[in-house]
Structures are given as structure tokens and as C-alpha cells.
Amino acid sequence: xxxxxxxxxxxxxxxxxxxxxxxxxxxxxxxxxxxxxxxxxxxxxxxxxxxxxxxxxxxxxxxxxxxxxxxxxxxxxxxxxxxxxxxxxxxxxxxxxxxxxxxxxxxxxxxxxxxxxxxxxxxxxxxxxxxxxxxxxxxxxxxxxxxxxxxxxxxxxxxxxxxxxxxxxxxxxxxxxxxxxxxxxxxxxxxxxxxxxxxxxxxxxxxxxxxxxxxxxxxxxxxxxxxxxxxxxxxxxxxxxxxxxxxxx
Amino acid sequence: xxxxxxxxxxxxxxxxxxxxxxxxxxxxxxxxxxxxxxxxxxxxxxxxxxxxxxxxxxxxxxxxxxxxxxxxxxxxxxxxxxxxxxxxxxxxxxxxxxxxxxxxxxxxxxxxxxxxxxxxxxxxxxxxxxxxxxxxxxxxxxxxxxxxxxxxxxxxxxxxxxxxxxxxxxxxxxxxxxxxxxxxxxxxxxxxxxxxxxxxxxxxxxxxxxxxxxxxxxxxxxxxxxxxxxxxxxxxxxxxxxxxxxxxxxxxxxxxxxxxxxxxxxxxxxxxxxxxxxxxxxxxxxxxxxxxx
Ligand code: SF4
Ligand code: SF4
Ligand code: FES
Numbered sequence: 001x002x003x004x005x006x007x008x009x010x011x012x013x014x015x016x017x018x019x020x021x022x023x024x025x026x027x028x029x030x031x032x033x034x035x036x037x038x039x040x041x042x043x044x045x046x047x048x049x050x051x052x053x054x055x056x057x058x059x060x061x062x063x064x065x066x067x068x069x070x071x072x073x074x075x076x077x078x079x080x081x082x083x084x085x086x087x088x089x090x091x092x093x094x095x096x097x098x099x100x101x102x103x104x105x106x107x108x109x110x111x112x113x114x115x116x117x118x119x120x121x122x123x124x125x126x127x128x129x130x131x132x133x134x135x136x137x138x139x140x141x142x143x144x145x146x147x148x149x150x151x152x153x154x155x156x157x158x159x160x161x162x163x164x165x166x167x168x169x170x171x172x173x174x175x176x177x178x179x180x181x182x183x184x185x186x187x188x189x190x191x192x193x194x195x196x197x198x199x200x201x202x203x204x205x206x207x208x209x210x211x212x213x214x215x216x217x218x219x220x221x222x223x224x225x226x227x228x229x230x231x232x233x234x235x236x237x238x239x240x241x242x243x244x245x246x247x248x249x
Numbered sequence: 250x251x252x253x254x255x256x257x258x259x260x261x262x263x264x265x266x267x268x269x270x271x272x273x274x275x276x277x278x279x280x281x282x283x284x285x286x287x288x289x290x291x292x293x294x295x296x297x298x299x300x301x302x303x304x305x306x307x308x309x310x311x312x313x314x315x316x317x318x319x320x321x322x323x324x325x326x327x328x329x330x331x332x333x334x335x336x337x338x339x340x341x342x343x344x345x346x347x348x349x350x351x352x353x354x355x356x357x358x359x360x361x362x363x364x365x366x367x368x369x370x371x372x373x374x375x376x377x378x379x380x381x382x383x384x385x386x387x388x389x390x391x392x393x394x395x396x397x398x399x400x401x402x403x404x405x406x407x408x409x410x411x412x413x414x415x416x417x418x419x420x421x422x423x424x425x426x427x428x429x430x431x432x433x434x435x436x437x438x439x440x441x442x443x444x445x446x447x448x449x450x451x452x453x454x455x456x457x458x459x460x461x462x463x464x465x466x467x468x469x470x471x472x473x474x475x476x477x478x479x480x481x482x483x484x485x486x487x488x489x490x491x492x493x494x495x496x497x498x499x500x501x502x503x504x505x506x507x508x509x510x511x512x513x514x515x516x517x518x519x520x521x522x523x524x525x526x527x528x529x530x531x532x533x534x535x536x537x538x539x540x541x542x
Binding site: 101112114115116117118121122129131132135138139140141163 | 257258261262287288289290292303304306307310354355357
């Protein structure tokens with residue numbers, strides 16, 4: 001195969017020009033340019049929030065954001081990484097929280113300084129409607145806030161832009177925690193399954209597994225029935241005796 | 250009839266009785282209040298500084314949401330939301346340069362065209378429904394009930410943003426009449442309750458409460474109807490020490506809902522303190538909602 005020449009594009013990292021191969025993510029482009037990550041990089045999979053990046057394009061007044069590990073470098077991007085932004089995090093004793101909006105108001109009264117500028121939602125690389133979430137919290141709708149803020153990966157970019165100096169991502173995380181632990185209906189089947197474990201319903205199954213030799217376990221593993229990629233919600237293995245619902249019957 | 254509606258943060262937290270009674274009563278009058286899908290806090294207090302456009306963003310963004318919903322009106326019932334939104338709407342209507350600045354800043358939104366009329370629920374009742382219509386739909390006339398109409402500050406001040414000329418306090422009186430009760434005029438109908446001084450200078454609010462309650466009582470009122478959650482809270486909370494002057498405080502929308510005979514859980518009288526409930530009970534108005542407390 002004939003080697004095609006890789007096209008090089010110029011990008012500006014913290015103001016300095018570099019030529020990097022086209023098609024790289026911002027993260028790889030920075031590594032290509034010689035930067036070595038100590039901070040500002042974690043999962044490389046778009047989920048840890050370590051690689052928040054701010055950039056501008058020539059001739060465009062807007063500020064853009066990206067996750068460096070997820071976004072391809074474009075020609076003439078002016079970028080800098082903002083892996084951390086200081087944000088007021090107020091510790092709280094979860095057991096003492098009452099599951100009411102006032103829990104959040106007491107810990108983060110600054111959220112009432114929000115002027116609805118929307119700079120937070122505009123910068124969010126995960127498209128969290130941050131301004132709306134803060135509005136839901138102001139009006140006491142923790143459930144709606146928790147759902148709308150679900151995609152937040154705590155990169156902190158919203159907080160870097162906040163006119164009200166509010167640490168939105170800590171506030172939203174508190175809302176999610178309050179919702180998850182104190183407001184969301186408890187899953188009944190979980191309690192039933194835990195009870196079954198306590199009653200020893202699964203002991204025989206575990207004992208059987210533990211009495212098997214490594215060879216036998218390997219064989220079982222290799223021959224296991226795998227759920228097809230196209231399986232629907234109602235898919236069940238042919239041998240259903242290991243399913244929890246079978247055990248609980 | 251369908252109208253865009255912004256309840257406001259307090260109506261979703263401390264003053265749910267105001268929100269629920271409003272929506273239920275309007276439904277009984279065939280007016281559907283369509284809550285804006287994404288609204289913000291109105292900003293609470295209108296910003297006076299001429300060049301402080303930052304604090305006009307929140308109210309104007311709400312006007313854009315109303316514009317997106319397709320109507321030409323935005324209804325509120327909280328007096329504070331009304332005042333803030335109304336004044337912001339007038340500010341940008343009269344100052345196209347300020348509107349331009351705000352539209353340019355909110356580049357992620359469609360431009361606000363300046364055409365949303367912010368109206369208080371009392372205006373909707375007066376202008377869109379009509380007192381006669383309301384009277385015709387009353388199921389439980391509020392007979393033998395002497396109600397002081399307390400407008401507070403923000404429905405009539407400043408005059409550009411008032412629901413009616415400030416020297417003509419009629420809307421709430423007319424509503425009370427349409428519901429079969431007797432409106433009571435008293436000298437302090439628009440005296441400020443002390444508002445946010447409740448936080449820093451509570452004695453101001455206690456004194457104002459004493460003044461308002463005693464003048465209402467001297468004028469022969471048995472209860473006070475309000476539209477503002479902060480007036481309601483101040484007058485209710487601060488009367489506890491006032492002995493003889495004590496008097497039930499109720500949202501006018503609760504009276505409306507009661508008279509229209511909506512589901513007791515929706516007129517929300519169960520949320521009123523026990524003395525207010527037993528008063529309404531003694532007037533034979535609460536048959537269905539005495540269970541709570
Ligand atoms: S909400 Fe804020 S912290 Fe969360 S992902 Fe978006 S910008 Fe990052
Ligand atoms: S950046 Fe801050 S002030 Fe602006 S909308 Fe978001 S939370 Fe509110
Ligand atoms: S490195 Fe984790 S999100 Fe980019």
C-alpha cells in the first residue's frame with residue numbers, strides 16, 4: 001500500500017502555533033505537539049470530565065468548549081485546557097439532609113445570584129441546560145434538576161463562566177444525590193433480591209460454583225450463551241434457571 | 250381561552266396554594282393557564298439602575314419564552330413577579346437600544362420583539378373573563394363575608410405598571426363583590442407590608458402588620474385577601490402576637506376557587522392556618538376541607 005502523506009494543520013496551544021496531523025483529537029494533537037499529560041486527562045473516553053478545553057476560531061467572537069479526548073482538532077483553533085476550575089464545595093452530612101430544596105439553599109445560597117445569563121449552558125460540553133437546572137432548583141423541583149443534570153461530568157467549565165460565581169456542578173451533584181437517595185422511589189425488586197440473598201437462596205448456586213475446578217469454570221465460561229447484540233428487552237437465555245426472577249419464584 | 254402563565258419560584262415552593270388555586274379556578278372559568286415550559290426566576294425585584302441591563306436578562310428571557318409559546322400575553326399572579334416582568338417589558342418596549350443590547354447578548358435565543366403584554370391575574374379576570382361571567386359561575390356565594398381587599402405595593406406602583414389607575418382601587422373589590430362577599434375599603438389597602446425587611450428589620454414588618462390589621466378591623470373587615478406571597482407570609486406570621494387584631498389572610502384566588510366550587514384540594518384551604526379554616530367553616534364555606542391538621 002502506498003503511504004499517503006498526512007495533511008498537517010496549524011493549531012494554537014496557549015497561543016503558540018504547532019503543526020499537527022489532521023484528524024487527531026485535541027488531546028492527541030497536544031501530545032503530538034510535545035505536551036505530556038499529568039493532569040487534564042483521565043478516561044480518554046468522554047466521561048471523566050478531566051479534559052475540559054476552551055477554544056476560539058478565527059473571525060468568530062464566540063467561545064467554544066470541547067472535551068479534548070472527544071473532539072477533533074480543527075485548523076486554526078486557538079485553545080487552552082481548563083482541567084480544573086476552583087469551585088466552592090460545601091461539605092454536608094448526607095444523613096442530616098432532609099431531602100428538601102432548603103438543604104441546597106442553605107449550603108449554596110449563592111445560587112440565588114443567578115441572573116439567567118445562560119453562559120453556563122452555552123459552554124457545557126455535555127449540553128446540560130445548566131441555567132434551567134439552576135432555575136428548577138430555585139423553584140424547588142429537585143427531581144427535574146436531577147434528571148436534566150444527569151449528563152454532567154463535573155468538568156467545571158460552567159463554573160468558570162458564572163456571572164453569579166455559583167459552583168453549578170457541585171450544586172447539581174447535590175441535587176442528584178438528594179434525589180437519588182432521598183426522593184426517588186426505592187426499587188422494590190432490589191429489596192426483595194437483597195432479602196433473598198440474606199435468606200440464603202443463592203447459597204447453593206454459589207457453592208456449586210466454588211466447588212468447580214478452574215478447568216470446569218473456564219469451560220462453562222467459554223460455552224456460555226451470549227446475549228445477541230440485536231436482542232430485545234424480552235430476551236432470555238435458554239437456560240433460565242440462573243435468572244434472579246427464577247430464584248425468587 | 251389559553252394564556253401563557255409564569256407561576257414564579259415562590260408559587261412552586263412556599264406558596265403552592267396560590268399556584269394550585271389559581272390554575273384550578275381559571276380552569277373552572279374556561280381559561281387554560283399554560284405554564285411556560287422553561288421559565289427562570291423573574292429576578293424578584295426590578296433593577297432601578299438605568300444601565301444595569303444584566304438584571305433585565307432574566308425577565309426578558311421569560312418574555313421570549315412567552316413569545317415562543319405564540320400568545321401575546323404573559324399572566325402572573327405573584328405581585329412581585331408581575332411588577333418585575335411588567336416593568337422589564339415596558340423598559341425594553343420604550344428603549345429599543347436596550348432591547349437591542351439584550352437581544353445581541355442572548356444570541357442563543359430568538360429576538361424579543363417587545364410585544365408581550367404582561368398581565369396580572371386580576372386583569373385577566375376583569376378584562377378577559379368579566380365580573381358578570383364570574384358572578385354567573387359562582388356555585389358557593391361568599392355570603393356574609395366582609396373581606397378587606399389588600400393590594401399591597403406592587404399592583405399599583407409605579408403607575409405605568411399598575412393594573413389600574415393608582416387612585417382607583419377596584420379590581421380586587423369588584424372580584425370580591427362578584428363572588429358574593431362584601432369588599433371592605435380601608436386606609437391601608439396599598440400600604441407596604443414591609444416586604445423583605447422581614448429578614449433584616451423584622452420590627453418594621455411587625456409594625457406594618459399591626460397598622461394594616463387594625464385599620465382593616467376598624468373598617469369592619471373579617472378577613473384580608475392578598476395576591477402577594479410575601480404580603481401573605483408577613484401578615485400571617487406577624488399577627489401571632491397581635492391578640493385581638495388577629496385576622497385570617499387568604500389569597501384572592503382561594504376565595505375565587507372556593508366560590509367557584511372547585512375540588513377542595515385545589516382551593517388549598519387546608520394549607521391555611523387553623524383559625525382561618527375555622528373562620529371559613531363558621532361561615533359555612535368549608536364543608537369539604539376541614540380534615541387537615
Ligand atoms: S454542567 Fe458544568 S461541570 Fe457539568 S459537564 Fe457541563 S460544563 Fe461541565
Ligand atoms: S452562568 Fe451563573 S448566572 Fe449565568 S445562568 Fe448560569 S448559573 Fe446563572
Ligand atoms: S479524558 Fe476523561 S473526559 Fe476526556
